Amino acid sequence: MKINIFLGAAMAVFFFAACKKDNPLIEQPTTVKEDPLEYATDSISYSIDGTTYNLSKFSSFYSSSNRQPHSKVDSIVKNSYYISGLKDSVLYSRTYGIYNDQNKVDIIFIKTYAKASMVQALILRPKDVMDLFTVGSRNYAIDYGRDNIQNGIALRFSDGFKTYGSESFREPPKLSPDAQKYSKFEITSMEKLNSGTYILEAKFNAMVFNENNESKKIENGYLRLVMSYIDFAL
Structure with a gap:
């Protein structure tokens, strides 16, 4: 009796193995869900007097610059202004432009670094460029292009309005220190996608001024802002 049971079990195993060999299990391919943010583009929107503006048709490759931080006039000789400032530091700014057929907005990220903490590329840049884009609030640098003391953010519009004052030392500053007292710029997220691309999102409000102080x-x-690895390598 035991022999019959053993033979029956052996035959069952044999037929199961044969069936498994003839009909192998087919593993379903893993489907990776595509992230719609991979198709995102640079975009900016804002309202003025109840009218909303949306700009996303074109965007420019970023530009960057070095400026003299804590600038001041040392002397004026024959109408030439000689400027000095901190010798061991550099104000680094990076500008992204977004525009359509009618309007353009430049977004400028601004921060002063010790030269020893920077690397030489086409110009001096921070060793860690990501430092410019960390999540959190930014002040508006109302002395950008002139005194260059303040870190933060600046906005410049194609109609001549901007969040900062005159860049010329030939005339006194036009903006009061509290010109942006009730303004806010906050980077709310900085997300890295599977492709290595970063998506920066921010919300803001601000006062903007032209040369007539309107x-x-x-x-x-x-x-x-959609940033590729190139944005952090150059």
């Missing part, structure tokens, strides 16, 4: 109020601002 002002406008920017409200409900939203910014999205």
Whole structure:
């Protein structure tokens, strides 16, 4: 009796193995869900006096610059202005432009670094460029292009309005220190996608001024920047 049971079990195993060999299990390929953000583009929107503006048709490759931080006039000789400032530091700024057929907005990230903490590329740049884009609030640098003391952010619009004052030492500053007292710029997220691309998002409001010191109020601002690895390598 035991022999019959053993033979029956052996035959069952044999037929199961044969069936498995003839009909191998087919593993289904793993489907990777595509992230719609991979198709995102640079975009900025904002409202002025109840009218909303959306710019996303074109975007420019970023530009960067070095400036003299804590600038001041040392002397004026024959109408030439001689400027000095901190010798062991550099104000580094990076500008992204977004525009359509009618308007353009430049977004400028600004920070002063010790020269010893920078590397020489086409110009001096921070060793860690990501430091410019960490999540959190930024002040508006109202002395950008002139005194260059303040770190933070600046916005420049194609109609001549901007968040900072005159860049010329030939005339006194036009903006009061509290010109952006009730303004806000906040980087709300900095997300890395599977492709290595980064998506920066920010919200903002601000006062903007022209050379005649006329002002406008920017409200409900939203910014999205799409940054590739090149943005952090150069």
